[in-house]
Amino acid sequence: MNKLKDTLNRFLQGRYGMDQLGQALFVVYLAFFVLNLVTRSSIFYTLGLIVVIFFLYRCLSRNFEARQKENNYYMDQYNKAARFFRLQKRKWQDRNTHVYRKCPYCHTTIRLPKVKGKHITNCPKCHKDFEVKV
Ligand SMILES: [Zn+2]
Incomplete structure (x- = not known):
């Protein structure tokens, strides 16, 4: 054995x-x-x-x-x-309180509060501003 x-x-x-x-x-x-x-x-x-x-x-x-x-x-x-x-x-x-959007510059997904309308947001990664529609 x-x-x-x-x-x-x-x-x-x-x-x-x-x-x-x-x-x-x-x-x-x-x-x-x-x-x-x-x-x-x-x-x-x-x-x-x-x-x-x-x-x-x-x-x-x-x-x-x-x-x-x-x-x-x-x-x-x-x-x-x-x-x-x-x-x-x-x-x-988070579907009732937040929305998820991609940054058009660096493609990072960002979690944003769900407030209806158009907003300008700043990407925390590349620090560029872009418009978001919620
Ligand atoms: Zn970005």
């Missing part, structure tokens, strides 16, 4: 292993697995197989630089999506 453990340890040494993209791929694989169980569709089986092969390829890879680049790209996209949904949640929570 120890010999098998040593062999496995030697095989896994220097391999990339798990990261956030790996965890996401595994969740996607589980989703396809469950969909396959429910629908008995070969499409979900094939998609799950592709995802799990990519997952294993990444975990067992020795090319750390390429895997970290993939993970960084994934994390950038993930954070962009998370920021978008956080903003949507805040917009919904």
